[in-house]
Amino acid sequence: MSESSRSLPDRPSLRFLRLEARRRLAAGEFTALWEAYLAIAREHGFSSWTALKQQVVGDSRPDPDEAVLDHLSWVVSRLAGASQPDWEPPAEQELAEHFEQSFLDRPAAGQLIEGLSTMARTGRLRDxxxxxxxRARFIRAQAGDLRIETAGTNEPPHRLRGILAHRVGxxxxxxxxxAPPADVAGNVPQAVVSVAEQALGEVGLPGLVLAGVDDHGKPWAMARGWARLDPKEPLSTTHRFPVYAVSTLITATAVLRLAADGRLDLDRPANDHLRAIRLANGDITVRDLxxxxxGLAPLPEALAETVPGLAELTGPVLASSGVRGSVAGFISGYAALGxxxxxxxxxxxxxxAARLVLDPLGMTGSSFLERWPAADERAVGCHMLDTSGAFVPAPAKVATVPAALGLWTTAADLVRFGLGWSSLLPAPLAEEATRPLARPSAGWQVGIGLGWLINESRGVAAASGGVPHGAAASLIVKLDNGKVHIALTNRGIPIDEVNGRVLDALTGS
Known part of the structure; x- marks a missing residue:
C-alpha cells in the first residue's frame, strides 16, 4: 500500500465499504457508483474494487450470486457514465476483471459495450x-429502460460469461x-390472455403468439398484435415464424430416428458417416454433437440472403477451437449433424428432416426456407427497435445452417412437435433425450440432453431461439405430464421469460 493510503480495519466489512460508496455517491462526491468504488479501492491502496474485494474476502469463497451481481452492477454503473462528456470507455484490462476472456474475444463483446454505451448516451441506461x-449465478434485472440477463462462471471470482440486453416496452x-388486435383458436385460458396483454406492452413487442394444450389434450392458441406494420397486417395464430435454435430439436429427433433404425451409433465417431464434410478431430462422436x-470452431456467418452450400460455408473440414467434452456453442455441431x-x-x-420428423407429425406449416419468404406466404415480418423507439424491418436474411437455425413454422405445428416427437422413438431413447447428459459447469440447473435443454428445478425440457434479426421462439414441455407451452414473437429479444409466465400462471407455481 502507498504511504498516503487508508488502512483497512482488522476485520473489514465489504457491506460497510459498499454502503460507504453509496453514501458518498448520494452526497454528490461522485457522478457514478463505479467511480465511488474505484476511489475507495485506491484510497485503501488497491488498483481496483475487485482487488480490494479479494483482500477483504481473503481465503473464504465469495458468494457466487453476490459476485455476479457485483459484476453486473459494475457494468451498468461503468457504462452508464457514457452520458458524461468526459467519459472514456473501459480498457481491456478493466473489462477482464468482470468478464470471462472467452467472451471478450468475441466480436459480440465489442458490439455489446458500444450498444450499452449508446443506450446510456440516449438516456436509456441508468446507474x-x-x-x-x-438464481444460481444467473440474474435478470432492469437498468433504466433496459432488461438485462447475465450469468457468471462457476469458478471464483465468477466473472460474467456474457450479457443479453434489450429495451423494454x-x-x-x-x-x-x-390497440393491438387479437386472434384465438380453441379455448384459450384466461390466465394466458392476461399474460399476453401484459407482456405485449411491458416487454415491447409488435406481435406475440402463445399456444399450448388444455387438460384434455386439446390445443389452443392466441395471437395478439401485428404480423407486419408497413402495411399493417393483424397477427393470426396461423402465421409462420422463424424459430432459429428450436430447429435443433428437429435435427436431434431425426438423428435419433436414424439411431433407432440402426443406421448410426451415437457413440461412434461422426466421421464414420460424414462424406461431404469432415471433422478435424476424428474422435468427436454423434453424441458429442x-x-x-x-469443441468445434464457430462458423463464420449465421445469416445470409440465401442458404449457401455447407462446404462453401464451412470448408471441407470443420476445425476445433474448444475442448471436446465442454459445453459450448451448437451451430457448428448441428451443421455437422445436418x-x-x-x-x-x-x-x-x-x-x-421433413420425411423423418415433419411429415409423420403432420407439421404441414413447417419448412426450411432457402430465401426470405414473401408476405403472401403467411410469414410474419420481423422487427427491430431503432434508437427513437420505432419498429423497423429486420434484415431479410435466412439461416446459413438449416439444421441449426433454419426452421419456419407455426405455433400449432410446434405444439404438434412438442406432443408427438417422443412417439417417433423407442421409449428408452426418448427418455434419454430429456435426461441431463452435460452441463455448462458444475452446479448449473440447466443441463443438455440429446438436443433438449433440461431444467430439473422447473421439471421441463425446453428449446429457445432468438437472434438480433427480428424474431424469437420458446418451446417448453413439462416432463411430468407432457404439457406443451409455446411463445413466438416477431422482435428479436428473449421470449423465454414470457413463456415462463404462462407456465407459472397455468401451474400455479
Missing part, C-alpha cells in the same frame, strides 16, 4: 440495477402498435 430474477414510441460438447443426416439418407437435409 441503477433492479433485480427481477436471481416503455422505450417503444411507435404508435402503430397501439447432440450435447454440444464437440450433413450427417443428408449423407446417411442420400437426400438434402430439408427433405430428409
Amino acid at each position: 441503477e440495477v433492479t433485480v427481477i430474477t436471481q 416503455k422505450s417503444v414510441t411507435d404508435t402503430r402498435v397501439a 447432440l450435447t454440444r460438447t464437440d 450433413a450427417l443426416i443428408a449423407d446417411i439418407t442420400g437426400s438434402p437435409y430439408p427433405q430428409a
Whole structure:
C-alpha cells in the first residue's frame, strides 16, 4: 500500500465499504457508483474494487450470486457514465476483471459495450440495477429502460460469461402498435390472455403468439398484435415464424430416428458417416454433437440472403477451437449433424428432416426456407427497435445452417412437435433425450440432453431461439405430464421469460 493510503480495519466489512460508496455517491462526491468504488479501492491502496474485494474476502469463497451481481452492477454503473462528456470507455484490462476472456474475444463483446454505451448516451441506461430474477449465478434485472440477463462462471471470482440486453416496452414510441388486435383458436385460458396483454406492452413487442394444450389434450392458441406494420397486417395464430435454435430439436429427433433404425451409433465417431464434410478431430462422436460438447470452431456467418452450400460455408473440414467434452456453442455441431443426416439418407437435409420428423407429425406449416419468404406466404415480418423507439424491418436474411437455425413454422405445428416427437422413438431413447447428459459447469440447473435443454428445478425440457434479426421462439414441455407451452414473437429479444409466465400462471407455481 502507498504511504498516503487508508488502512483497512482488522476485520473489514465489504457491506460497510459498499454502503460507504453509496453514501458518498448520494452526497454528490461522485457522478457514478463505479467511480465511488474505484476511489475507495485506491484510497485503501488497491488498483481496483475487485482487488480490494479479494483482500477483504481473503481465503473464504465469495458468494457466487453476490459476485455476479457485483459484476453486473459494475457494468451498468461503468457504462452508464457514457452520458458524461468526459467519459472514456473501459480498457481491456478493466473489462477482464468482470468478464470471462472467452467472451471478450468475441466480436459480440465489442458490439455489446458500444450498444450499452449508446443506450446510456440516449438516456436509456441508468446507474441503477433492479433485480427481477436471481438464481444460481444467473440474474435478470432492469437498468433504466433496459432488461438485462447475465450469468457468471462457476469458478471464483465468477466473472460474467456474457450479457443479453434489450429495451423494454416503455422505450417503444411507435404508435402503430397501439390497440393491438387479437386472434384465438380453441379455448384459450384466461390466465394466458392476461399474460399476453401484459407482456405485449411491458416487454415491447409488435406481435406475440402463445399456444399450448388444455387438460384434455386439446390445443389452443392466441395471437395478439401485428404480423407486419408497413402495411399493417393483424397477427393470426396461423402465421409462420422463424424459430432459429428450436430447429435443433428437429435435427436431434431425426438423428435419433436414424439411431433407432440402426443406421448410426451415437457413440461412434461422426466421421464414420460424414462424406461431404469432415471433422478435424476424428474422435468427436454423434453424441458429442447432440450435447454440444464437440469443441468445434464457430462458423463464420449465421445469416445470409440465401442458404449457401455447407462446404462453401464451412470448408471441407470443420476445425476445433474448444475442448471436446465442454459445453459450448451448437451451430457448428448441428451443421455437422445436418450433413450427417443428408449423407446417411442420400437426400438434402430439408427433405430428409421433413420425411423423418415433419411429415409423420403432420407439421404441414413447417419448412426450411432457402430465401426470405414473401408476405403472401403467411410469414410474419420481423422487427427491430431503432434508437427513437420505432419498429423497423429486420434484415431479410435466412439461416446459413438449416439444421441449426433454419426452421419456419407455426405455433400449432410446434405444439404438434412438442406432443408427438417422443412417439417417433423407442421409449428408452426418448427418455434419454430429456435426461441431463452435460452441463455448462458444475452446479448449473440447466443441463443438455440429446438436443433438449433440461431444467430439473422447473421439471421441463425446453428449446429457445432468438437472434438480433427480428424474431424469437420458446418451446417448453413439462416432463411430468407432457404439457406443451409455446411463445413466438416477431422482435428479436428473449421470449423465454414470457413463456415462463404462462407456465407459472397455468401451474400455479
